[in-house]
Every structure is written in structure tokens, then in C-alpha cells.
Amino acid sequence: MATKDQMKALVKSHADGDDPQFYAVAMQVAAKAARTGQEKFAQELRDLVNDLRESADNKAQVASILPLTKPRGELGALLNVSYPDSRLGDLVLADKLAERLQHVLLEQRQRDALAKHGLTPARRVLLIGPPGTGKTSTARVIAGELGLPLFSIRLDTVLTKFMGETAAKLRLVFDALAETRGVYLFDEVDALGGDRAVQNDVGEIRRVLNSFLQFLEEDTSESIIIAATNYPELLDNALFRRFDTMMNFALPDDTSVKSVIKNQLSSFQVSNLSWPRIFPAALGLSHAEISTAAENAAKRTVLSNRTRVRTDDLIIALEERPRQGRSSEDTRS
Secondary structure, three states, X not given: OOOHXXXXXXXXXXXXXXXXXXXXXXXXXXXXXXXXXXXXXXXXHHHHHHHHHHHHHHHHHHHOOHHHHOOOOOHHHHEEEEOOOOOHHHOOOOHHHHHHHHHHHHHHHOHHHHHOOOOOOOOEEEEEOOOOOOHHXXXXXXXXXXXXXXXXXXXXXXXXXXXXXXXXXXXXXXXXXXXXXOEEEEOOHHHOOEOOOOOOOOHHHHHHHHHHHHHHHHOOOOOEXXXXXXXXXXXXXXXXXXXXXXXXXXXXXXXXXXXXXXXHOOOOEOOOOOHHHHHHHHOOOOHHHHHHHHHHHHHHHHHOOOOEOOHHXXXXXXXXXXXXXXXXXXXXX
């Protein structure tokens, strides 16, 4: 057991917030316990100290980027920050799309190797596709896989009726982007990057787009910029040229439908499901809608005291979800 001096040292180091001293004394106690035959206690204490050290290191890493979670001035209203733990395995993507995403991650992880040859990794990614097909989830996965914070830009607070104010707010975002490496998501970017050739567009919006394009062009940070849109036809052509990689998302095919449902129902028995009946019911639904339908079927299963999800319950849940551009009533006609 710990000596009186060791006990006092533990208490004092804890009170002083001196973690290294606290860990050192605790390891001394563990060593003494091992010498007196208390191997199990000694190992448990060593494991506990190692866990505490690892936890402290992780907190220190997060603390180095926390200032942006409570930024000074207007920045707090412009950015929402999160620390995703999402991984590639959480996504259901078509093979080509998954391969492109993996390559973006590989370039980021090997950016030092690329730099030796005067090359830079892809870090401006444009995500295009219907709502609910995985664009925002992809941004979370990129952040999670690279261990970076995800900053979502709140365009509702960035855009104002005064062009000068909007440009100033965009400048704040890009200054933050240069100061703190992270994944910065401009969702519904068509609000910023609308086609300048549209006849009924107002001059203010065009100047906002010009400012956005200029900031993108001038940015030399190591942060990753992700822009997402449901309406690529609304984007100005110049915006496409500012991005290194474009990823086109689509509604899921039968293979993806099956994967989404199985992922959502992983804690249930699904071997009885009739996929030839399910696939037509899922036609026209996004990944998110299919996942919601599967969750609803799961809840019905639990409340019915069953362990198997019935095909009929899943089909009903799928048919209740709105299709792209159609109401829920239309889907049942």
C-alpha cells in the first residue's frame, strides 16, 4: 500500500493540478504493490494511470482548437462546431463514390509526402445531389476520419441585405479557416454561388458571389472546404473551377437500399425479409428516408414484442415516406 508520504504527495499534486507528479506517485505505489505480491492491484493501477494519461492527451488536443467554439465577436453566430466520430463504414455509397472519398482522405493523410514533390492534397470538395443522399454525412466522415473539427457555416447569418456586411462576415469565416485547421461545410452553397448570368439576379448577390470566389482563390490554408448543394444547375460556372473534386450523389440503388436497411436494423433478425417486395417500395427514396422508415419499422417491432422485422411493416413504413418531388399521398396512388 501507499506510504504516508506517497498519500500526501498524491493529494497535494491533485490539489495543485500537477498531473505528471500525480501519475508519477501513482506509478510508484503500483511498483511497491507489485514488489509485495499484489500483482493484480498493481496492474489495475498502472492501467488506470495509462487511461488517465491518454484521456488527458485527448483533452489537450481538443483544447487547442476549442477557442473557435466560443469565438470572439460575430464569429460565434457564423459557425457551428462539432467533433464527429463518424467513419467510412457508417456511409452507404456507390463504389465509385466511395473510392473517390477514400482517395480524398488518402491525399490528406499523405499531404507531407505530396508536399515533397510540390503537390497539394485535394481540399476543396463540392458535393452534389438530392437531399438525404449523404452529403452532410460525408462531411462528418471526412472530419471524423481525419480527427478534425467540423465547422458548419450558418449562411442564414452570413447573408445580409448589405453586401458589405456579408463580405465582412465571409472574411471572418476565411480568417478562422486559416487560423484553425478543420473541415468547413458550406451547406446549400447555391445561396452564395448562384449563377451570375441569371437575368433577374440583383447586383448585390453577384458581388457576394465575387467575394466568395475571391476568398476561395486566395485561401492557402490547410483546412478542408466542403460545399454542398441540391441544385447544381443554380451554381455559377466559375464556382465549379474553384473545387479540386466533385462528388455526385444519387438516390440509392437496390444494393444500397439493402445496406441502409441492414445497417439500421443491425440489432434485429432480418433474414426473413423479402427484398424483391421491399425494393419497389423504396424506389425514389433517399438514403435518409429509407433509414427513417427502417427505424419506424424497428419501433413497431419492439412495441409488438417481436424480434423479427416483418416485410409488411417495413413496406408500410417505406410507403409513408415522401419521394423526391412527390408527396406521401402521391406515393400510395
